[in-house]
Structure formats: C-alpha cells, structure tokens
Amino acid sequence: MGKPINVGIIGCGAIIAQYLATFQRLEAIELVAVADLDPVRAQAVADANDGVRAQTVDGLITADDVDLVLNLTIPAAHAGVALKAIAAGKSVYGEKPLAATTAEARQVLNAAEAAGVAVGCAPDTVLGTGIQTARKAIDDGLIGPPISATATMVTPGHERWHPNPDFYYQPGGGPLLDMGPYYVSALVTLLGPVVSVTGAASHTRAERTIGSGVREGEVIPVSIDSHVTGVLTHEGGALSTLVMSFDAVRTKASNIEVHGERGSLAIPDPNLFDGDVELFTLGADSWQTLPVSAGYIDSGRGFGIADLALTPPGEEPRAGGRLAYHVLEVMESVLDSARTGVVVPIQSRASRPDPVQLTASPEESRPQPVSS
Structure with a gap:
C-alpha cells in the first residue's frame, strides 16, 4: 500500500514489448525481473531496461522482491506457471486465456483464494x-x-x-x-x-x-x-x-x-x-x-495490472480471474454445444466489472492509500 507493485515477467516473446511500453507510463508498476526458457531472450530484455534483471523461471518466482508474476507464456503453460507463483505467495496476472481448460483455471482460482493472493487476466482492452x-x-x-x-x-x-x-x-x-x-x-x-x-x-x-x-x-x-x-x-x-x-x-x-x-x-x-x-x-x-465519455485514456496492455494493484483487498479487479474464468467457460461450452448439438448451461457467474470513469490512469481512478 502506498508504493508500486513489483512485477516479474515470465515469457519474453513478442507480446512483452507492448507491456514494457505501458509500464513506463504507470507509477503503480515497477518491473524488477524477467525470465524465459531461452535465457538469451530474457537477458536481451533486461539489458534494454534499466533496473531489470534476468533470472531463471524458478528464481523469479521465489524472488523476495517480486509481488506479482506476469505470465506471458503459451496457453498450455498458463496454469502451471500460475500455480507455482501462487504457491510462492505471489499474485498473478496472465495473458489470455486464464488456463487451457476450465478445470485448470479452477485450480488456479482455488489456490489463489487459499493463499490470499490476487488473480488477474487479459484482456484489459x-x-x-x-x-x-x-x-x-x-x-x-x-x-x-x-x-x-x-x-x-x-x-x-x-x-x-x-x-x-x-x-x-x-x-x-x-x-x-x-x-x-x-x-x-x-x-x-x-x-x-x-x-x-x-x-x-x-x-x-x-x-x-x-x-x-x-x-x-x-x-x-x-x-x-x-x-x-x-x-x-x-x-x-x-x-x-x-x-x-x-x-x-x-x-x-x-x-x-x-x-x-x-x-x-x-x-x-x-x-x-x-x-x-x-x-x-x-x-x-x-x-x-459519441464523445469519449469513459475508460482509461490512451491505455495499453498492462493497465489491468495497475488496476489490480490499486484494487482494495478483498475486491475483484476489473480484469480479474473470475471474469476470465467465466469467459473461458463460455467458450468451452460453445465448442461443447457445437459437438453435441445441445444447449449448454453456464455454471459460473461473473459480475460486470465496475465501470471505469474517464481518466488517464488507474492511479487517478482509485482513492490513494495513505502511506504509514
């Protein structure tokens, strides 16, 4: 509370460039470490960003100064990386989808609830x-x-x-x-x-x-x-x-x-x-x-992480895990219905996320905590 959230990124593929550009504009986020199965790619990102170090995946997950793991791996790896991060006491934010299946996604949400950490997921568009x-x-x-x-x-x-x-x-x-x-x-x-x-x-x-x-x-x-x-x-x-x-x-x-x-x-x-x-x-x-009347102005990939960082404890982030789970269940169920020819009921419920007032950044949209 009252200071930026320290983020470590796992996965240094093409999408990372958009997050890096956004992080430079958001005071709520401090990038401290990156990791990739290809250490050369991770080192290249670290070399191009002051104050950022390259680590192994396990080293980043267990690092004391990482508060949240941004998971930019392939969808098949989303759940495994998220579960390791949660087990280490980290909040997680992942690229879409939350996991490859709803069964894996449910494991992520259950583990996060038990550990008392937050889960967010793209898209934050x-x-x-x-x-x-x-x-x-x-x-x-x-x-x-x-x-x-x-x-x-x-x-x-x-x-x-x-x-x-x-x-x-x-x-x-x-x-x-x-x-x-x-x-x-x-x-x-x-x-x-x-x-x-x-x-x-x-x-x-x-x-x-x-x-x-x-x-x-x-x-x-x-x-x-x-x-x-x-x-x-x-x-x-x-x-x-x-x-x-x-x-x-x-x-x-x-x-x-x-x-x-x-x-x-x-x-x-x-x-x-x-x-x-x-x-x-x-x-x-x-x-x-219509005139622009709501939303984060000139936003980009990563605004959902800043929004998560500034969400009061116990409240669901706007780009939260429950919404991502619901969306994944809807998509899985459409494909199930296509195979079976029957109407498929959706078991999960996700409330509409809170609206975003017209503002330049998440920092301006949330009441600022008082530093102790």
Missing part, C-alpha cells in the same frame, strides 16, 4: 475508452433495454502472416479460443454474464500453407474447427451472436453491435483499447459518433 464509452451509453439508457448483440471476427487465417501458425490449428487453438476472449469479455462487460450457450462449428480445409518466414510453403494439418458460431443468452435476457472464423475473408460490419428498443450502437474492435462508438437512435437519419 475492455478498460479502454472504446468499450467503456459504449458501456456508459448502454447504462445511460441511450438505446433502451438491450435486446441483442453481434460480435464478428473473420480472417482468412493466421498462416498467411504468422511464421509458425501450427498452434492455431491444433486442439486448444482455433478462432474462438484465440480471439474469443476479447469479444466475450467485451460482451460480458456490456451486457452482463452469460447463462447458456448454443454453438455450431465447421472447417473448410484439412491443410493450411504457411505464407511467410523460413517455413513459407510448408503445409500444416488442421485438426480443429476453423469457423465457430455461438448464441449467448445473457442473464438480463439479451442474446449475443458470436462469429469467429479463420475461413472467411473480411467483414464490413462493425466488430460488435448492440441493439436496444430505442437505438443501436456500433462498437470498435475489442482487441484495441479505443476507437469510435457510433449511435443510431430510433427516428434518426444517420449514425452519430
């Missing part, structure tokens, strides 16, 4: 001005009671640009588990928790050809469904239709639209932190762009 301005518009009644939403993400496939796309087409990959956390987290933030889902899925090709890098031209197998559609029933009665595809080419529709009795909202890409929110009201002649 929902804390930016895009989703938060849309949420405020809904909460202020600008569209009336929400009736439905659509969330669409289509791309012809990551193999066109990614040099090692194998994971995306193996179990645990696919468009829903890869990009769904952004869209489902946004839908829960906007419309509340999900109580049941129905899903359908398909795939168009048994093989994909890598389009870039040293493996360009190599053919890889596809062992997952690459086009997934789901219908989510929210606790408040709204229905969301989710389309996630590695098969289609492009969409002209808004990434997310929310429709109510008195109007509709076009909402920006939930993979980003900002963007225009447009409103079309009953009887209007055209869409109007």
